[in-house]
Amino acid sequence: MERRTIFSGWLLPVVLVLPQLALTVVxxxxxxxxxxxxxxxxxxxxxxxxxxVGLENFSDLFTDPLYLDTIERSVFFCAAVAALxxxxxxxxxxxxxREIRFRGLYRVLLVWPYAIAPAVAAVLWxxxxxxxxxxxxxxLNSIGIPWDYKLNDTQAMLxxxxxxxxxxxxxxxxxxxxxxxxxxxxxxxxARMDGARGFFRxxxxxxxxxxxxxxxxxxxxxxxxxxxxxxxxxxxxxxxPGKATETLVVKVYRDGVVNLDIGSSSAQxxxxxxxxxxxxxxxxxxxxxRSGGG
Amino acid sequence: xxxxxxxxxxxxxCLGALLFLLPIWLVISGSTLDPAxxxxxxxxxxxxxxxxxxxxxxxxxxxxxxxxxxxxxxVSAGMALAIAFGKIIISVLSAYAVAFFRFPFRxxxxxxxxxxxxxxxxxxxxxxxxxxSNLGLINTFPGLTVxxxxxxxxxxxxxxxxxxxxxxxxxxARMDGAGPWRFxRDILLPVSAxxxxxxxxxxxxxxxxxxxxxxxxATDPKLDTIVIGIVKMIGTETQTEWNRVMATAVxxxxxxxxxxxxxxxxxxxxxxxxxK
Numbered sequence: 001m002e003r004r005t006i007f008s009g010w011l012l013p014v015v016l017v018l019p020q021l022a023l024t025v026v027x028x029x030x031x032x033x034x035x036x037x038x039x040x041x042x043x044x045x046x047x048x049x050x051x052x053v054g055l056e057n058f059s060d061l062f063t064d065p066l067y068l069d070t071i072e073r074s075v076f077f078c079a080a081v082a083a084l085x086x087x088x089x090x091x092x093x094x095x096x097x098r099e100i101r102f103r104g105l106y107r108v109l110l111v112w113p114y115a116i117a118p119a120v121a122a123v124l125w126x127x128x129x130x131x132x133x134x135x136x137x138x139x140l141n142s143i144g145i146p147w148d149y150k151l152n153d154t155q156a157m158l159x160x161x162x163x164x165x166x167x168x169x170x171x172x173x174x175x176x177x178x179x180x181x182x183x184x185x186x187x188x189x190x191a192r193m194d195g196a197r198g199f200f201r202x203x204x205x206x207x208x209x210x211x212x213x214x215x216x217x218x219x220x221x222x223x224x225x226x227x228x229x230x231x232x233x234x235x236x237x238x239x240x241p242g243k244a245t246e247t248l249v250v251k252v253y254r255d256g257v258v259n260l261d262i263g264s265s266s267a268q269x270x271x272x273x274x275x276x277x278x279x280x281x282x283x284x285x286x287x288x289x290r291s292g293g294g
Numbered sequence: 295x296x297x298x299x300x301x302x303x304x305x306x307x308c309l310g311a312l313l314f315l316l317p318i319w320l321v322i323s324g325s326t327l328d329p330a331x332x333x334x335x336x337x338x339x340x341x342x343x344x345x346x347x348x349x350x351x352x353x354x355x356x357x358x359x360x361x362x363x364x365x366x367x368x369v370s371a372g373m374a375l376a377i378a379f380g381k382i383i384i385s386v387l388s389a390y391a392v393a394f395f396r397f398p399f400r401x402x403x404x405x406x407x408x409x410x411x412x413x414x415x416x417x418x419x420x421x422x423x424x425x426x427s428n429l430g431l432i433n434t435f436p437g438l439t440v441x442x443x444x445x446x447x448x449x450x451x452x453x454x455x456x457x458x459x460x461x462x463x464x465x466x467a468r469m470d471g472a473g474p475w476r477f478x479r480d481i482l483l484p485v486s487a488x489x490x491x492x493x494x495x496x497x498x499x500x501x502x503x504x505x506x507x508x509x510x511x512a513t514d515p516k517l518d519t520i521v522i523g524i525v526k527m528i529g530t531e532t533q534t535e536w537n538r539v540m541a542t543a544v545x546x547x548x549x550x551x552x553x554x555x556x557x558x559x560x561x562x563x564x565x566x567x568x569x570k
Contacts, residue, residue: 012395013390013391013392013394013400017392019384020444023444024410024444027422027425028409031422031425033421092306100304108555109314110310115553116550117546117547120543123524124317124320126528127320128320132335166313174565175565175566178562231506234505235524252420262420269419269420273418
């Protein structure tokens with residue numbers, strides 16, 4: 001899409017676009033280029049010589065069982081967070097999309113958690129699930145279920161999934177509610193007159209019309225779970241116990257910042273960039289469809 | 295409407311509201327309790343009014359492992375405001391240039407900006423750090439904020455709004471002798487006021503909640519944001535004073551929650567009607 005009516009002159013627009021462009025080149029393109037370059041180099045054990053090794057870092061990465069484990073773990077984590085968070089949000093949005101009393105109040109109560117920082121979400125969940133001080137954690141131990149997410153791998157994964165999904169419910173709620181409200185009432189009424197009720201009406205009439213929102217949110221949630229949960233995981237489990245909650249981003253951080261293995265960390269960054277590009281492309285496909293369909 | 299399904303909807307919504315209110319109430323009441331009692335596992339939902347002094351104490355003195363909270367609040371506020379205003383200003387200007395002018399390499403510039411959408415900071419941790427240290431921006435306030443100001447999303451959003459401005463409006467303004475600056479100030483900014491308000495909320499929350507970026511570029515405790523401060527406090531697991539952690543968490547929540555609640559109407563509208 002282009003405008004037909006424009007101002008003349010080219011000096012002013014160049015000046016206007018320059019700040020954004022400069023930031024992009026200095027803080028995005030240059031580092032990205034560096035990442036690609038250092039993903040193809042390796043520094044010797046003494047940190048003196050850096051040599052070009054081509055795609056060796058990548059072949060090492062993809063033959064490393066630990067890395068493949070991390071990929072598998074991240075995929076599971078992202079899928080679980082997206083499914084849980086979207087599921088809960090959809091139930092809440094369906095309930096809020098009715099002409100009931102206090103619905104304004106309910107909406108406020110479900111929208112404000114958008115502001116919660118991932119790290120603060122972690123603190124709140126520690127208060128619930130910590131084996132010694134947490135309300136629920138202590139209760140579980142007292143009824144004879146051994147609960148300690150700092151020692152048990154499965155419990156650690158469960159805790160980071162719960163905290164991460166919880167934080168994202170609000171965002172999904174806002175979009176699901178907007179999606180539900182954009183479905184014409186006449187369609188719902190027609191389905192009601194035809195005798196479609198309850199869950200059947202939801203599954204056969206509402207859900208198909210809501211699919212664009214579902215796809216859009218799916219991509220957003222996967223990106224959120226992959227990248228924005230870093231603080232939640234670090235604060236709750238620090239990636240542990242062992243590597244039980246180490247996602248791809250946590251691993252890039254551990255390998256690059258903590259263990260200073262620049263070559264491998266850069267190769268991992270490049271793999272992540274490829275992942276984001278695929279997800280962004282998908283998002284634009286669905287966004288295009290969303291706005292195209294009205 | 296059907297009375298029974300209404301009750302069911304009320305039940306679902308109340309449970310949903312509790313899912314968020316209960317942890318918040320727990321952290322508020324926990325912040326007022328005696329730290330020794332919390333460590334013994336006596337966390338309760340009943341606040342102890344005499345414990346409210348902890349807020350004054352964390353604000354001015356801080357906690358083991360982290361400095362005074364008022365300082366962290368200032369850093370966080372500065373960071374959130376700089377990112378929000380910086381992104382909005384820079385994006386309005388570049389979207390204006392791309393939508394209302396023709397200049398050499400216009401589409402190239404647009405695509406270069408667009409590409410940043412695909413490179414969140416998390417995927418380029420090490421190289422960005424190298425660039426920052428080459429520029430001498432480690433442990434500086436500009437280092438904390440400026441790299442996060444480039445924004446493809448906001449530019450796209452404004453471009454879309456600007457493209458939708460009717461040609462007649464443009465012609466009328468030009469006929470009245472309005473130059474590029476007056477057109478921007480008197481027509482485009484008022485037209486995009488709702489967008490700007492919504493973006494402000496989104497970006498303020500985004501800036502306030504940053505964790506990985508400040509962790510990398512600001513190791514100086516003077517530049518600790520409140521989010522960094524909290525994670526530092528719970529990192530010292532053995533002598534964690536939980537009431538102080540919780541008081542800090544409450545203080546960390548207040549500003550972004552206030553911004554979202556006060557501007558909820560614009561925020562929800564802008565979030566769902568724009569692209570993101």
